[in-house]
Amino acid sequence: MTATDPTYLGRVSAVSGSTITIKLAESLSSGLAMIDGHTYRVGQVGSFIRIPLGYQDLYGVVAEIGANAAPQAAALAEVDTGRWMRVELAGEAIGEHFERGLSQHPNVDDAVHIVTQKDLRRIYGGEEEDQVEIGTLSSAENIVVRLALDALVTRHSAIVGSTGSGKSTTVASLLRSIVRTAENVASSGARVLLLDVHGEYSAALGDLAKTFSSSPSPGEEPLFVPYWALEAGELLDFVAGALSDNHLIAFTDKIQELKERRLAAGALPGLDPQSLTVDSPVPFSLNQLWYDLIDFETTTFTGPLRDQPAREAAGNPATLTAPRYTPHAMGTAGPFLNQAAKGIRRPLNLLRSRLLDRRYDFILHPGHWEPDLVGQTAQDLDTLLAGWLGHDRPITILDLSGVPSAVLVQLIGSILRIVYEALYWSREKTEGGILRPLLVVMEEAHRYVSPDSGNVAADIVKRIAKEGRKYGVGAMLVSQRPSEIDETVLSQCGTLIALRLSNPADRSRVKGALPDNLSGLMDLLPVLRTGETIISGEAARLPVRCRVTLPSADHLPRSSDPEVSAAWRTRRIAEGYDRMVASWRAQRTTAVVRDVAIQRTAIDENEQ
Incomplete structure (x- = not known):
């Protein structure tokens, strides 16, 4: 092609790996080009270029423009013109087939052309079954941007952006696109688990989702997480606090004993009594655990051999009433203390306090999954x-907005462990992770996957990030502070969807996690519009600046900013602060001071 071609940009000046330097043509007198009735901006950071090589076309993304993009060996007079462009090569096309990666590189003096809408359709126009629509190109709004669903789920992804940049809307839009691949919701085989920390998504995805909440509203199911399905260390850390090794052994030995009693009362499918461990998901009663241990700690003895318990009242494990013993006495008359006591009164008091605290009913009193004193439950984990x-x-x-902050991280870790362990061990089954993959969306990921967190949630997220691909469990991290997410986890996210980021530390972490060498493109992060993203990685055919498609107004997340000016212009209508206090005490936004019984009668339209 000649320099008279309207798409002509310039020629390759230098090639270094995937980075090429382009000397722009002198004929480009302005930053606009008119081609086939469409106006194109020339030399925009983030725009695409095409290099024809016979039957093959190479495509790249503009990363830098101006004198700084010039080769270091260039003459000073040439550098001063500023007519240089640095491009990162990203993919190639033969015919209508485009794929990422390069089979060859351009040569010096090869012609470089603007990418037109015809080329963009060549790259993004495929409507294969594994493609889901997310939005449109910022530079050409009639070109739909599609992501590869297989890579998006199995290779993990991260959605990052400052507060107000449109993260929640992007998540809602993306999830709608994923489940829209089927003809209707009922026939969709998609399986997505969304950990909703702030309660934003019930309104946005209510027609596609089933919601479980620790404080359910009408139409929602109660959320229960059986404590006995957790590993013993996780459970004891929550109900008994930090334990020394000797104290931990006292608790775990008793848990093992109670689980053995449960198996003796009736077999559980798939569990060999010889393989039972303290971490096996076998029901047992925390009330009985507390009672047996407090009984052992407080026992006093009488008799010549000091072996006769001096019990005055039996107590009741169901009501958490401790047995009462005759207090020990000084001297040789007795009663005498139990010399084998473990000294665990303090963690036992904390355990009793947790069991009596109604805020933790969703995990310590889990409805149909709460064991009786012998470990029998009305329903099992299935x-x-x-x-x-x-x-x-x-x-x-899973709406976790009503969960106390003190237990939120542990609860998220417990939920993820239950789900991942179930899918991991059922990978040969039809409902396992391989034959029916699961996408786990983790909102506010920086709260529990920070580098120094060392909690159970961080451990299981790291495991999913490293191993989940093999077993059909994909992760999507959503965060406004990517700098606070563990670097190992973020580096495992093959697709990065970055919205507006203002913090330099956050931008630096995103640049370091990019699978493509596109630092210049990432410099656009502070100036992106709300709902505009830069998408790079496994699921995107080319790194792209994209405008996410907004859901309809009634399907937006409950995360929009309050309209301060409108609210403050409106005259205040006092509704009574007793309702405010009622909601605070009930830990439920819909709580009322008193129920109002309204008698409703049907209206006969035929009556005059």
């Missing part, structure tokens, strides 16, 4: 997992 993952809607929302 119904719990079926409720979370086996219903007729493609999305499950």
Whole structure:
């Protein structure tokens, strides 16, 4: 092609790996070009270029423009013109087939051309079954941007952006696109688990999702996480606090004993009594655990051999009433203390306090999954997992907004462990992770996956990030502070969807995690519009600046900013602060001071 071609930009001046330097043509007198009735901006950071090589076309992304992009060996007079461009090569096309990666490199003096809408359709126009629509190109709004669903889920992804940049809307839009691949919701085989920390998504995805909440509103299911499905260390860390090695052994030995009693009362499918461990998901009673241990700690003895318990009242484990013994006495008359006591009164008092605290009922008194004193439960874990993952809607929302902050991180870790362990061990089954993959969306990921957190949630997220691909469990991290996410986890996210980021530390972490060498493109992060993203990685055919498609107004997340000016212009209408206090005490936004009984009668339209 000649320099008279309207798409002509310039020629290759230097090639270094995937980076090429382009000397712009002198004929480009302005930053605009008119081609086939469409106006194109020339030399925009983030725009695409095309280099024809016979039957093959190479495509790249503009990373830098101006004198700084010039080769270091260039003459000073040439550098002063500023007519240089640095481009990162990203993919190639033969015919209509485009793929990432390069099979060859351009030569010096090869012609470089503007990418037109025809080329963009060549790159993004495919409508294969594994492609989901997310939005449109910022530079050409009639070109739809599609992401590869397989790579998006199995290779993990991260959505990052400052507060107000449109993260929640992007998540809602993306999830709608994912489940829209089926003809209707009922026939969708998608399986998405969304950990909703702020309660934003019930309104946005209510028609596609089943919602579980620790403080359910009408139409939502109560959220229960059986404590006995957790590993013993996780459970004891929550209910008994930090324990020394000797104290930990006292608790774990008793838990093992109670689980053995449960198996003796009736077998559980798939569990060999010889393989039972303290971490096996076998029901046992925390009330009985507390009672047996406090009984041993407070026992006093009488008799010549000091072996007769001096019990005055038996107590009751169901009501957490401790047995009462005759207080020990000084001297040789007795009663005498139990010399084998472990000294665990303090953690036992904390355990009792946790069991009596109604805020933790969703985990310590888990409804149909709460064991009686011998460990029998009305329902097993299969119904719990079926409720979370086996219903007729493609999305499950776990609304954690009502969970006390003191236990939130541990609860998230527990949920993820239950789900991941179940899918890991059922990978040969039809509902396992390989034959029916699961996407786990983790809102506010920086709260529990920070580099120094060392909590159970961080451990299981790291495990999913490293191993989940093999077992059909994909992760999508959503965060406004990517600098606070563990670098190992972020580096495992093959697709990065970056919205506006103002903090330099956050931008630096995103640049370091990019799978493509596109630092110049990432410099656009502070000036992106709300809902505009830069997408790079496995799921994107080329790194792209994209405008996310907004859901309809009634499907937006409850995360929009309050309209201060409108609210303050409106005259205040006092509704009574007793309602405010009622909601505070009930830990439920819909709580009322008193129920109002309204008698409703049907209206006969035929009556005059």
